[in-house]
Amino acid sequence: MARVSLNETRLADHVDRLGLEHPPIDLATVDYSVRRPDVFNARYGHVLDYMARVELEVDRNVLELTTLLPDPPEIDRRFYAEVWQPQEIRHGEILDELQVQLGRPAAEPDLTSLGTKMRILGALAHLDPFQDVCRMLYYLTGMATERSAVLAYNLLHDGVVEMGEPAVAQTVIAPIRRQEPGHYAFYQLSARGLWSQLAAWQKWMVRRMRSFSFAPVGANDATQTADFGDMLATLRIDQDVDNFAGQISRVERELLWAHTRGLKVPPYVARAFREAVELAEVRRAA
Ligand SMILES: [Fe+2]
Ligand SMILES: [Fe+2]
Numbered sequence: 001m002a003r004v005s006l007n008e009t010r011l012a013d014h015v016d017r018l019g020l021e022h023p024p025i026d027l028a029t030v031d032y033s034v035r036r037p038d039v040f041n042a043r044y045g046h047v048l049d050y051m052a053r054v055e056l057e058v059d060r061n062v063l064e065l066t067t068l069l070p071d072p073p074e075i076d077r078r079f080y081a082e083v084w085q086p087q088e089i090r091h092g093e094i095l096d097e098l099q100v101q102l103g104r105p106a107a108e109p110d111l112t113s114l115g116t117k118m119r120i121l122g123a124l125a126h127l128d129p130f131q132d133v134c135r136m137l138y139y140l141t142g143m144a145t146e147r148s149a150v151l152a153y154n155l156l157h158d159g160v161v162e163m164g165e166p167a168v169a170q171t172v173i174a175p176i177r178r179q180e181p182g183h184y185a186f187y188q189l190s191a192r193g194l195w196s197q198l199a200a201w202q203k204w205m206v207r208r209m210r211s212f213s214f215a216p217v218g219a220n221d222a223t224q225t226a227d228f229g230d231m232l233a234t235l236r237i238d239q240d241v242d243n244f245a246g247q248i249s250r251v252e253r254e255l256l257w258a259h260t261r262g263l264k265v266p267p268y269v270a271r272a273f274r275e276a277v278e279l280a281e282v283r284r285a286a
Contacts, residue, residue, distance in 0.1 A: 055092030229280025
């Protein structure tokens with residue numbers, strides 16, 4: 001079998017399996033009870049809020065997606081419509097309900113506005129040769145986002161266990177984090193498959209556009225970037241932010257920057273994470 005169609009078969013199998021094995025989390029299985037709500041809120045309330053917002057913004061992501069991929073491959077459409085969107089929305093609903101039960105205001109997801117960068121990319125995406133460039137950027141964003149989610153939920157889970165809040169750890173965080181690696185695997189398979197088909201000029205274009213458009217997940221303005229930095233600090237990622245940046249961009253580095261030997265982390269990724277940590281520190285000091 002040719003490599004392209006082998007990859008397509010693997011992707012289709014993967015999406016089938018995710019759909020079967022990971023239906024959206026059943027709300028009846030969630031136990032929101034917290035032993036020390038005030039302590040829990042003080043420590044993790046803002047983390048819940050950030051994560052809830054990002055998960056609930058999945059509907060905006062779908063809008064971005066249809067802007068970026070006016071004519072998406074069937075497997076991409078099936079993944080986001082049948083697997084990804086229903087799972088992520090449920091993650092958001094659960095995390096948001098938890099923060100509301102802690103006495104916090106509900107998250108305020110932005111479901112409609114597309115940023116300037118996205119509009120430019122969307123316009124380019126309608127030009128045929130750019131379609132695959134935009135599709136590649138979409139997969140790279142998906143990989144970084146889902147890998148961030150996997151790592152952040154792992155740290156949050158450990159922290160919540162350590163605090164002695166087993167209900168939230170076992171019935172909220174654990175089931176959510178179980179669903180994220182499958183999303184990451186979808187984007188990784190897709191990115192590897194498409195990268196091997198791109199022409200040299202398309203690869204060059206992907207590197208350039210990625211370098212100016214990268215942002216940490218959910219950080220669309222200065223306030224959100226500082227919020228992201230706060231979350232990194234609470235999860236103690238700020239102590240070793242380059243390591244985290246390296247982990248979320250490992251495959252991206254391997255694909256896009258293989259020719260630059262010795263590069264540990266794409267510079268735009270490392271810079272964006274350091275900026276978030278610094279912005280949060282400045283805001284706290286003020
Ligand atoms: Fe999620
Ligand atoms: Fe996800």
